[in-house]
Amino acid sequence: xxxADIPAGYVPGKLGSVPEPWIDPPWIEGDNDFRSVTDKVxxxxxxxxxxxxxxxxxxxxxxxxxxxxxxxGYLIITGVGVWGNQNSVSWGFPIVNFVFWVxxxxxxxxxxxxxxxxxQHWRTxxxxxxxxxxxxxxxxxxxxxxxxxxxxxxxxxxxPIPDTRxxxxxxxxxxxxxxxxxxxxxATVSLLFWYMGMIPDLATLRDRARHPxxxxxxxxxxxxxxxxxxQWRIYEKAYALLAALATPLVLSVHTIVSFDFAVSQLxxxxxxxxxxxxxxxxxxxxFGMVLTLMxxxxxxxxxxxxxxxxxxDCMCKIIIATGSMVGFxxxxxxxxxxxxxxxxxxxxxxxxxxxPTWWAYWTMVxxxxxxxxxxxxxxxxxxxxxxxxxSIFVNIGMWFERYVIILSLERTFIPxxxxxxxxxWIDLGMLVGSFGLFFTLxxxxxxxxxxxxxxxxxxxxxxxxxxxxxxxxAAAAH
Amino acid sequence: MTDTATTDVTPxxxxxxxxxxxxGPDELIAAAEKVTDAGYQKVEAYSPFAVIGIxxxxxxxxxxxxxxxxxxxxxxxxxxxxxxCYMNGxxxxxxxxxxxxxxxxxPSFSIPAFIPVTFELxxxxxxxxxxxxxxxxxQLPKLFNxxxxxxxxxxxxxxxxxxxxDAKDGKYAEAxxxxxxxxxxxxxxxxxxxxVTGYALPAGIHLVGASVATAALLVPLYLWMTxxxxxxxxxxxxxxxxxxxxxxxxxxxxxxxxxxxxxxxxIDGTVARGSGKDDVELYYGVKPESNLVGAFxxxxxxxxxxxxxxxxxxxxVAEGDEADSAAEPAEAAADAAPAEMEExxxxxxxxxxxxxxxxxxxxxxxxxxxxCAACHGLTGxxxxxxxxxxxxxxxxxxxxxxxxxxxxxxxxxxGRIFNTITNGIRKMPGxxxxxxxxxxxxxxxxxxxxxxxxxxxxxxxxxxxxxxxxTLK
Numbered sequence: 001x002x003x004a005d006i007p008a009g010y011v012p013g014k015l016g017s018v019p020e021p022w023i024d025p026p027w028i029e030g031d032n033d034f035r036s037v038t039d040k041v042x043x044x045x046x047x048x049x050x051x052x053x054x055x056x057x058x059x060x061x062x063x064x065x066x067x068x069x070x071x072x073g074y075l076i077i078t079g080v081g082v083w084g085n086q087n088s089v090s091w092g093f094p095i096v097n098f099v100f101w102v103x104x105x106x107x108x109x110x111x112x113x114x115x116x117x118x119x120q121h122w123r124t125x126x127x128x129x130x131x132x133x134x135x136x137x138x139x140x141x142x143x144x145x146x147x148x149x150x151x152x153x154x155x156x157x158x159x160p161i162p163d164t165r166x167x168x169x170x171x172x173x174x175x176x177x178x179x180x181x182x183x184x185x186x187a188t189v190s191l192l193f194w195y196m197g198m199i200p201d202l203a204t205l206r207d208r209a210r211h212p213x214x215x216x217x218x219x220x221x222x223x224x225x226x227x228x229x230x231q232w233r234i235y236e237k238a239y240a241l242l243a244a245l246a247t248p249l250v251l252s253v254h255t256i257v258s259f260d261f262a263v264s265q266l267x268x269x270x271x272x273x274x275x276x277x278x279x280x281x282x283x284x285x286x287f288g289m290v291l292t293l294m295x296x297x298x299x300x301x302x303x304x305x306x307x308x309x310x311x312x313d314c315m316c317k318i319i320i321a322t323g324s325m326v327g328f329x330x331x332x333x334x335x336x337x338x339x340x341x342x343x344x345x346x347x348x349x350x351x352x353x354x355x356p357t358w359w360a361y362w363t364m365v366x367x368x369x370x371x372x373x374x375x376x377x378x379x380x381x382x383x384x385x386x387x388x389x390x391s392i393f394v395n396i397g398m399w400f401e402r403y404v405i406i407l408s409l410e411r412t413f414i415p416x417x418x419x420x421x422x423x424x425w426i427d428l429g430m431l432v433g434s435f436g437l438f439f440t441l442x443x444x445x446x447x448x449x450x451x452x453x454x455x456x457x458x459x460x461x462x463x464x465x466x467x468x469x470x471x472x473x474a475a476a477a478h
Numbered sequence: 479m480t481d482t483a484t485t486d487v488t489p490x491x492x493x494x495x496x497x498x499x500x501x502g503p504d505e506l507i508a509a510a511e512k513v514t515d516a517g518y519q520k521v522e523a524y525s526p527f528a529v530i531g532i533x534x535x536x537x538x539x540x541x542x543x544x545x546x547x548x549x550x551x552x553x554x555x556x557x558x559x560x561x562x563c564y565m566n567g568x569x570x571x572x573x574x575x576x577x578x579x580x581x582x583x584x585p586s587f588s589i590p591a592f593i594p595v596t597f598e599l600x601x602x603x604x605x606x607x608x609x610x611x612x613x614x615x616x617q618l619p620k621l622f623n624x625x626x627x628x629x630x631x632x633x634x635x636x637x638x639x640x641x642x643x644d645a646k647d648g649k650y651a652e653a654x655x656x657x658x659x660x661x662x663x664x665x666x667x668x669x670x671x672x673x674v675t676g677y678a679l680p681a682g683i684h685l686v687g688a689s690v691a692t693a694a695l696l697v698p699l700y701l702w703m704t705x706x707x708x709x710x711x712x713x714x715x716x717x718x719x720x721x722x723x724x725x726x727x728x729x730x731x732x733x734x735x736x737x738x739x740x741x742x743x744x745i746d747g748t749v750a751r752g753s754g755k756d757d758v759e760l761y762y763g764v765k766p767e768s769n770l771v772g773a774f775x776x777x778x779x780x781x782x783x784x785x786x787x788x789x790x791x792x793x794x795v796a797e798g799d800e801a802d803s804a805a806e807p808a809e810a811a812a813d814a815a816p817a818e819m820e821e822x823x824x825x826x827x828x829x830x831x832x833x834x835x836x837x838x839x840x841x842x843x844x845x846x847x848x849x850c851a852a853c854h855g856l857t858g859x860x861x862x863x864x865x866x867x868x869x870x871x872x873x874x875x876x877x878x879x880x881x882x883x884x885x886x887x888x889x890x891x892x893g894r895i896f897n898t899i900t901n902g903i904r905k906m907p908g909x910x911x912x913x914x915x916x917x918x919x920x921x922x923x924x925x926x927x928x929x930x931x932x933x934x935x936x937x938x939x940x941x942x943x944x945x946x947x948x949t950l951k
Contacts, residue, residue, distance in 0.1 A: 034526060034637035153716070160565055162574050169565035173581045178594040185598040189605040196609055204526070204635035207626075223619035226626070227634050229523040229532050231616050234541045236528050238612035241547050242605060249601045256594050458637075459527040462503050 032305055034458050041201075041452045042208055044301045050447055053300060058443045064436020071429050072147055080150050082426045088419035089409040093427040094148040095260075096402045097434055100285070101141035102183060102257055103278070103398060106250055107286025108134025109190055112197070113246035116239075122314045124456035125307045128201075129297070130290045131194040132451070136441040137289070138187045140434045145179070175259035182256035189249055193242050196235075199225050201450035254282040261405065268348035268408040271336065277329035281398060284322035284368070287315050288394030293442065295388045297451070306452055309382060316375040316387060319394065323372030326401075330369065344413060351411055352404055356420065360404050367397025491671040494624060495520075495645045496655050497631065498664035499638060503529040506639040509662040510535035513641060516658065520644035524625075524634045543611050550607030551600050558596035563587050624673045630666060642670065759829035761915055763893030763900070765822075824893030832919050842924030845917045849909060858882035858928045877905040882925060883932040895922050 032040075075082050085092040108130040115123040146155055158180045160170050170177050203225035206218035225231065258278035261269040291312070298307040337349040352361045371393040374380045381387065411418045445451065500506045506523055513521050514537050523532050567586035569578035578586050613619065625631050625642070634640055641664070643655055652669070659667050704714045713721060726732055726740035735742070744750060755761035828834055847856060855861040860879040868876035880887060887895075899918045902908035909918070936944060 038526075038636045160561060167575065167577065169577050171579050171581060172562040172566045172595055173579070173584055173588060173591040175594075178598075181595045181598040185602040185605075188602060192605055192609040196612065200527070200635065207632040207635045219621060220619075223613065224621050224623055225618070225635075226623055226631075227524050227526060229525070229529075229536055229538065231618075232525070232528040233533055233538060234543055234612050234615045237541050237543050238547075238608045241544060241608040245547075245551075245601050245604050245608065249598075252594070252597060252601075256598075259594075455527040459530075462527065463530050 032461070034461070037306065037452075037457055037461070038204060038208075038454055040302060040306065041450055041454050042205060044446065044451060045205060045448055046208065051300060054443060054447065057439065058447075061436045061439035061443060064433050065440045066436075068143075068430055068433025068437055071426055071433060072143075075147055075426065076152055080148065082424060084421055084423040084427050086419055086421070088412070088417050089406065089421040091148075091406055091409070092421060093423055093431060094144040096399070096406050097431055098141050098144040098148075099257055099278075099402045100399045101137045101144070101434065101438075102186075103254060103282035103285040103402075104289045104395075105134040105137035105141060105186070105190070105286065106254060106279075106282035107290050108132070108137075109186075109193065109246050109250040110283055110286065111290075112193055113243040113250060116243045117247060120314075121460050122311050124453055124460050125311050126290065126294060126315075127456070128194075128197065128453040129294060129451055130286075131190065131197065132442065132445045132449070133289060133293060134190050134286075135187070135194055136438050136445070137286075138183065138190060139441065140438050142183060142187060143434065143437070144430075145183075175256065175263045178256045179260060182253045186249060186253045189242070189246055193246055196239065196242065197453055197456075198450060199223060199235075200227060200455040201453060203227065204454060205450060251279055254278040266348075266408060266412060267342065267344040268333075268352070269405070271333065273329055273332055273336070277326065277333075280322050280325035280329065281368075281401060284319060284326055284372075285394060285398035287318050287322065288391045288398065291315055291319070291387055291391035292395060295384050295391070297446065299384075301446070301451070303452065306457060309384075312384065312387060313381050316381045319372045319391075320375045323368060323394070327365075327369035330365065348408055348411075352408070355411065357404070357407050357410070360400050360407065364397050364400040364404050367393040368401060371397070491673065493645045493652075494642075494670040494672055495647075495650070496643045496652065496659060497625070497628065497668050497670050498641045498643075498659040499630060499666040500641065500663060501665055502639060503527075503532075505663050506641065507531050507535045509641060509659075509664065512662045513643065513659070517649050518643055518647050518655075519649075520647040522642045522644070524631070524638070524640040524642065526635055526637055526639075529639075541615060543608070543615055546611040547604050547607040550611075551604035554600040554603030555596055557603070558599035559589075559592060561599075562592040562595060566592075622673075624670060627673055628668065628670060630668065757829065757831055759825050759893075760831050760919070763825055763829075763896035765825055765893075824891035824897070826891040826893070828892060828919060828923070832916065834923065838920045839923055839927060841917065842920030842922070842927075845913060846921050846924050846928075849913060850921065853906075854879050854882060857932065858925065859932075875905075879906065883929055888929050888933065892922050892926070895925065 083092055083094065085094075108127075111123045111130040112127045115127075146152060149155060149158075158170065158177070170180075199222055202218050202222035206215060206222050209215040209218055255275035255278065258274035262271060262274040264270060294307060294315075295312070298304050334349050337345045352358075371390050374386070374390060380390070407421060410421055498509070500509055503525060506525060506529060510521065510523050510532060514535065521536060523529070523536060525532070563586075564576045566576065566579050568576040570576075584591060631638065631640065641659065643650060643659070645652075649655075656667050701714065701716055705716075715721070728741055730740045731738050732740035734740075758764050758766055832838075846858075850858075851862055853860075853862040853864045855865070858881065860881045862879075865876075865878055869878065882888075896918055898906070899913070899921060900908055900910045900915075913921070930938075936947060939947060
């Protein structure tokens with residue numbers, strides 16, 4: 001929410017404070033008032049018969065998620081040998097997928113928290129969407145280290161739970177344990193942030209619900225929200241505090257994930273550039289995924305007035321910025337390998353670019369460094385189809401970035417231990433299955449929850465856009 | 479809610495106040511300002527979004543939530559750092575003691591390594607403070623609210639803007655207040671009553687709920703109890719860990735094989751490892767004519783004669799080989815063997831099958847320096863680096879090796895020294911798994927040279943070297 005969103009010259013009820021549309025176009029387009037925004041957003045969750053595309057997508061995604069579940073069952077019964085992991089590449093697809101999904105999960109909190117603190121009003125139309133994406137991406141991410149531990153029924157060893165038999169505690173100097181706390185905290189805080197932001201909108205769904213079961217479900221979820229000034233006052237404060245807390249958190253999570261690599265002694269991993277480079281890559285991939293989801297969703301759900309091309313344009317610009325940071329990091333890595341004079345480090349990078357898996361490296365560079373640069377052209381940023389395609393490239397590129405990093409394990413110090421990594425069909429199936437899980441959760445979210453933060457959009461309409469179609473404005477204009 | 483089942487008379491509902499609707503956020507702010515300026519104090523506004531400026535108009539106090547969040551954050555920080563220092567830096571014999579890990583030479587209280595988790599817990603608890611504090615300060619969840627009974631009020635989450643003047647307000651007078659609200663721009667004014675009718679929870683539902691909750695806890699509690707107490711019966715645990723393993727133990731029956739035995743005889747035509755040691759001088763350091771050959775080599779000889787055609791003969795495994803198969807009594811066997819042996823049984827000469835040469839001497843020196851010198855010292859005086867370190871640390875369990883130049887060692891027959899290297903003595907482990915018999919003999923050879931060197935006089939030198947020595951003087 002945006003308490004401090006008041007523009008400098010805003011005077012309640014005075015039309016003079018409305019920005020000129022040709023200089024600063026409104027964030028919400030069309031003849032929308034509070035009720036029409038509510039109708040447009042709630043209709044998606046209230047429609048008794050969702051579009052056929054939704055059903056097809058859901059069945060497809062849910063069967064992939066089911067496949068993931070079956071594969072996890074097979075893994076638990078059989079053991080981690082079903083993966084392509086081996087002595088040299090002891091972390092294969094599970095860690096690649098983990099880092100990939102955690103990275104995707106960064107855009108949500110970035111949009112919710114950092115853009116909120118920077119008073120970027122365009123976040124209100126997309127933040128709910130991105131936050132939901134965060135939660136589901138973190139669910140996918142958390143699955144992989146969870147099943148990678150081998151005997152999954154000992155997953156509780158990850159947490160500092162008193163054990164009267166072992167007299168053991170976790171080892172708090174290990175980056176892998178930091179990961180547990182970082183990802184756990186991130187998942188929890190993101191969930192709280194998402195849910196808290198949704199409470200007023202859930203109350204809207206409750207008040208519009210006709211069916212008693214829907215009314216009861218939304219009634220419980222909205223915890224009795226009635227939108228009193230007292231509630232809003234405390235809520236706004238809590239939201240601002242959560243945003244301020246989530247901002248360092250979102251930066252810390254991928255930093256700590258990068259420690260898994262950077263704290264080791266391996267050439268190509270043991271580098272101080274990893275934390276900022278991982279964070280930039282995470283934001284980059286997260287925005288890529290938001291665009292991948294947002295472009296079809298605004299088309300299918302009729303949200304073009306609320307999620308306008310101006311919002312899309314802002315996201316494209318963030319992609320250029322973070323994509324360029326990632327490209328710069330790739331160059332820096334090479335420079336430092338050369339300048340540092342460590343032959344193992346130099347070999348690691350030459351091997352990445354020109355070794356047996358050169359194709360993975362150049363896929364990464366093409367997708368992550370070259371493709372986002374197309375957003376410098378205005379016509380690309382105005383063409384949803386092109387944006388959608390580039391966003392897919394970004395997703396592919398960021399997956400390959402993590403894959404390339406992991407493949408450093410193929411060729412380490414001792415040539416005798418060199419071993420090529422070959423994924424098994426379980427590896428590939430679990431990667432595909434994790435997308436199935438992600439989209440299943442996402443489609444359920446689209447079906448049952450408010451996918452746009454209505455109360456925030458209304459606030460922007462009332463206080464930032466100065467929309468003359470609003471009831472109060474209309475009265476003042478007459 | 480009161481229980482209406484006991485009385486048929488519906489009591490007169492209590493008046494909560496007057497609810498006025500306004501056209502938009504600006505009208506709401508303007509009206510709220512006028513109402514509070516008129517002296518009303520218990521006024522509340524309702525809107526579909528956070529209307530900016532309404533708090534000032536209502537003359538509302540600021541929330542204390544940030545203090546709660548600050549305190550929670552501080553708690554998280556302290557809990558994080560204390561937890562890690564205790565769990566990884568403090569160790570004792572008390573219940574649930576920490577475990578003082580020594581990791582890559584970091585100190586027990588390695589604060590830099592504890593920063594990430596401390597940071598995350600600070601954020602986590604602050605976030606809990608913000609979220610649950612928001613709910614608590616708003617007295618949520620509150621699933622029933624009399625305002626929700628008003629059809630008009632249902633618009634509050636869509637586009638309705640309302641003011642509620644509380645009936646408890648000192649200035650509240652229904653007719654006048656209503657007129658005043660209309661005068662400040664209300665589009666509609668209605669009264670709100672406390673709700674007295676409705677569904678009451680069935681009697682005893684709390685008891686049922688509590689019973690179900692308690693019953694649901696019994697199984698996990700029982701599992702926890704059985705897994706954390708000692709018992710003479712097989713443990714009941716959710717996951718079997720490694721307490722029960724699918725394997726056969728020695729001398730147990732098996733349904734897998736036709737003969738019903740879990741222990742398997744050797745496969746036809748195979749030779750057991752360690753068999754075929756006929757040359758007792760070379761392998762055991764004892765004289766072939768000794769009475770104890772049976773004890774040392776007899777088992778092996780018998781074993782080696784097994785041709786694989788007939789049934790397996792019951793083999794008498796010698797004491798020396800017992801140590802081979804059963805790791806535990808190695809030390810006992812080593813101690814026992816020399817005691818039973820008589821000095822005359824040990825060979826006093828090197829085995830005939832061994833070719834004594836200067837290469838063997840060099841080999842012996844190299845092996846001695848690798849395997850023995852760490853404890854015995856390069857000269858064999860019993861002052862190796864491990865010994866020095868152990869004595870420096872005043873290790874109570876450490877037995878300093880006897881000097882190899884002591885009278886008792888120098889006079890030992892070579893066979894006995896060979897046996898000591900093979901099977902160990904006192905704290906010294908046997909080296910038969912690490913050093914081949916030839917190399918063990920090479921070490922014995924080198925040891926003889928060492929002993930000679932330490933007990934030598936000038937007369938032992940060749941004539942020319944003696945002359946050189948005298949010139950040095």
